[in-house]
Amino acid sequence: MHQYSFFNPSPSKNVPAGSIDALAKSLSDYLATEQVNQVRRAYYYAEQAHEGQNRRSGEPYVTHPLAVATILAEMHMDAQSLMAAMLHDVIEDTSVTKQGLSNQFGDVVAELVDGVSKLTRIEFQSKAEQQAENFQKMALAMAKDIRVILVKLADRLHNMRTLGAMPPDKRRRIARETLEIYAPIAQRLGMHNIRVEFEDLGFMSMHPMRARRIRKSISTRFGNRKKAISSIRENIENCLTEEGHNANVIGREKHLFSIYTKMRNKRKSLKEIMDLYAFRIVVDSVDSCYRVLGCVHGLYKPVPGQFKDYIAIPKANGYQSLHTVLFGLEGVPIEIQIRTQEMEEMANNGIAAHWLYKSNEQEPKRNSSHARARQWVQGLLEMQERAGDSLEFIENVKIDLFPDEVYVFTPRGDIMELPAGATAVDFAYSVHSDIGNSCVACRINRRLAPLSETLQSGQTVEVITTPGAQPNPAWLHFVVTAKARTGIRHYLKHQRKTEALTLGRRMLERALASMDEDLAAIPDKYLNQLVDSTHAKSTDNIYEQIGMGNRVAYLTARQLVNLRDEIRDDDEKLRAPLTRQSMVIHGTEGFLVNFARCCYPIPGDHIVGIISSEKGVVVHCENCHNSIELSSQPERVVPLSWAESIDRDFSVEMKIEITKQRGIIAVLATRVNGADGSIEKISVEDENPKISSIHLIVGVRSRVHLANVMRRIRNIPAVIKVTRERN
Structure with a gap:
């Protein structure tokens, strides 16, 4: 000591x-x-x-x-x-x-x-x-x-x-x-x-106004009920004294937010919420708690189904007490909480009530509030490791933070605490993540039941598992615990990642085979060089991105072959990194290539490719604002160049300012057709009563062809100005 x-x-x-x-x-x-x-x-x-x-x-x-x-x-x-x-x-x-x-x-x-x-x-x-x-x-x-x-x-x-x-x-x-x-x-x-x-x-x-009104109403009602409250307390105290109990009877007041929440959730008026009396009885021992319970049940008739024993089965935060509701005078309910002084301190100050660092004890006592708190924190850490990002983590924490509980039993008789609305899947994940991942069915009170059935307090739950089973994405629609939600999401993400990696490798092998190349025959140093040049995390990361559609297999294969052809060994060492060889655009590629609608690139323009998960490679002009913005992500940028001979039309947008005349659109169409251009879209805006702006999307083969079309349009007497549009 x-x-x-x-x-x-x-x-x-x-x-x-x-x-x-x-x-x-x-x-x-x-x-x-x-x-x-x-x-x-x-x-x-x-x-x-x-x-x-x-x-x-x-x-x-x-x-x-x-x-x-x-x-x-x-x-x-x-x-x-x-x-x-x-x-x-x-x-x-x-x-x-x-x-x-x-x-x-x-x-x-x-x-x-x-x-x-x-x-x-x-x-x-x-x-x-x-x-x-x-x-x-x-x-x-x-x-x-x-x-x-x-x-x-x-x-x-x-x-x-x-x-x-x-x-x-x-x-x-x-x-x-x-x-x-x-x-x-x-x-x-x-x-x-x-x-x-x-x-x-x-x-x-x-809600300052709501708080003030509720507080005023409580004050008024408490004043009116003061005599009734004193009478009930006196009756309870007299009964306890006659039975020889040393107890302290305290009148309880509901706090503002509790009243407001009940009014809002239960859609009841303040009068209905406040029409009850609440008392707390603090005694000296656990044995006295149950004796006092019998005493108050003899004084007033208990309301069926309203008794809760949180001493035998404490709440998750260590709270212990007996709760009962009695029929009082004129049928007005009386809420009673019975607990020891130690339980009272625990209820008010929780984990701080028995702070273990006060003594030389370093390990928390079993089932103590400290042990429960540590168990909760460990659960938080597990959720944090599995959550995709911080916002998903905080969403799970909010789900987990203290809803109402139900208490169910394992087949061996152990008590499991779960939030209200929990299902057998929540139960399975509470036991262990592996059991949750492999559960296929359940028995509730020895009868087969759907996994989505809501559990009730007192039920015995048995989970049936099968090796090789996996979580069903549909479970996310009915699970309520954060641990189950996080476990399901984590497994599904890992599964998708594994499948994408396998698929991506297969797609890259197929793309290389079309070039008479074999992935197995390409040395690792070229794959590692590809990882560095594309800013990927690893070779597996490249396969995964291909499998998930964020990288084009054919393009990656071309990059790999180009790297191998560029890099020459010098005494078994690689020379200084070489520039990335551009990919040639023919306009008839057999893989996914799209031409951007913001800048409408055509042969002769300086171009660059941007990798998109939805559209493959998107071709932009080098000076397009979108390609400039994305240049900060070099792993998505691909150098491109036009083939020497291209035999297809490319869309381009022009803006023509023109004096209003009857039949001018027909004249424009004739001039474009005369220059071997094809009109794809036309729209007219009236700038003022005399001048119109015409936006024309025309199919051309190159910049030279576009210049010829624009020259023919300028020769129309009514045309004021012709420009190529680049958004």
């Missing part, structure tokens, strides 16, 4: 609230003198680092980390968490580095601060992506140390308390993010008090 001499931060009895002295005084109740002094030192370090910085409200910036540390102190968090709270913004907002923090306060505190810090050096495409990236980083840090999320929640809570200084649009954005991400995380970690405050503050920022 450690003996500590506690430190009184100030000899004065009147310590100002909201100061480091006030915090130190409260910390001395549960931390050693040395640890309190470390927290003080972190405060002065943060004060110096943030010197000259103010919050939007005008206060010195250091008041924010001090308030965050105070929130954690109320939960009796350890000294390292409090130091991280003091320093959580110095990496992001000052010149202090992570290494500097590590030197001053140790690696653990530095890692905590780094985990809480936001990503500031990455350019994001959208606020949603920034939010997702921030949460991904936080998830990784949480895996190393779960205290990261507790510091982050305290940071967000103080920001929400001081949100009034923000402009309305930023206030709503932060409030929405809090309601969507941080409030559910607080609930997942069992931190009821923080979750309720998050929800009410977020609700008041998102």
Whole structure:
């Protein structure tokens, strides 16, 4: 047992609230003198680092980390968490580095601060992506140390308390993010008090008028019902005293956001939502919980089907309590929660209630809130590895963050917890990803049932698997757990990738065979040179791109053969890289080539090819704005040149400004036909009462042919101007 001499931060009895002295005084109740002094030192370090910085409200910036540390102190968090709270913004907002923090306060505190810090050096495409990236980083840090999320929640809570200084649009954005991400995380970690405050503050920022009206109505109704509430509490207390129970009966009030959510989801009026009484009974032992339950059931008749035993089967976040609903006076329902003092602390502060870092224990107790939290974080990491991008990951997290639960049994009698609406496929993936991937059928309570059937609490679920089976894409329409959704998507992506790789290699072999070449006979050094010149990741990546239609097999084969012909060995070493040989366009290629409609290239123009997943190779003029924009992606750009003799027509667009005359279109058509051109499309725009603009798409063989057509058109007396159009 450690003996500590506690430190009184100030000899004065009147310590100002909201100061480091006030915090130190409260910390001395549960931390050693040395640890309190470390927290003080972190405060002065943060004060110096943030010197000259103010919050939007005008206060010195250091008041924010001090308030965050105070929130954690109320939960009796350890000294390292409090130091991280003091320093959580110095990496992001000052010149202090992570290494500097590590030197001053140790690696653990530095890692905590780094985990809480936001990503500031990455350019994001959208606020949603920034939010997702921030949460991904936080998830990784949480895996190393779960205290990261507790510091982050305290940071967000103080920001929400001081949100009034923000402009309305930023206030709503932060409030929405809090309601969507941080409030559910607080609930997942069992931190009821923080979750309720998050929800009410977020609700008041998102919908201030609705919040004010609901609060006013609650105040009015509570005043009218005060006598009835006192009467019910007195009846319950008298009953418990007669039975010899030492219990504390507390009246419960529903918080604003809970009332608003029920009104919106259940489409009920405030009167219907509020027409019930709610009490919490806190006792000294688990045995007393069940005895008190019998006592209140004897006092008031219970409502059938409304009893829930979360002591025998705790919620995922460690919450434990007995819930029951009784018929009260005049049939008004009475909600009762019965729990021990330990369960009460756990319900309010969750994972922080029994913080293991307070003692010398390094491993969490089995089935403790800490173990549950770590299990959830490990699930987050698994989702993160399998998700395609950060936005898909955050979508899965939102699905996973604490819906209502159902409890089902495995054939061996183990309890599995799943969200409401879960199916046998969700159950299979909860057991193991391999079981989910290979499941083909299920038995629910020993009867064969569809995989899409919604599970109910108390059912026994058995999954039937078959080796070689694979997930069905249709499962994505009915699974509800993030783990199942991520597992199915990951398997399907991997399967498509494998199939595309095999198909791409086969297509390249076929394209080379048409040139009397054999892929197996081409040395690896030429394939590696192709990888480098096309900026691909690997040879397999080239095969995969061909198989998925993002690269043309015939063109890749030509590039490979050209590279082999270009590169000559010199003492078994490759000479300096040579320029890429251009591909010749005949206009009658046997593979997919399209001519761009933005610049209408014709023989004689300087051209370049752009690889498109939908259209193969698209031929553009070199000075076309689209080809210039795509030149930053060299792996998609292919050098092209025209063949010496081409016998086909190519479309080109012209704009003709002409004086309005009767029959002028017929004259234009005659001149174009006389020059062996063919009109493909014609449109007329009236610029003013006297002049028209005619857009003409004409088929020509080359630039020389186009010049001849344009000369004939210029010779028409009514023509003012003829130009070739390039969008």
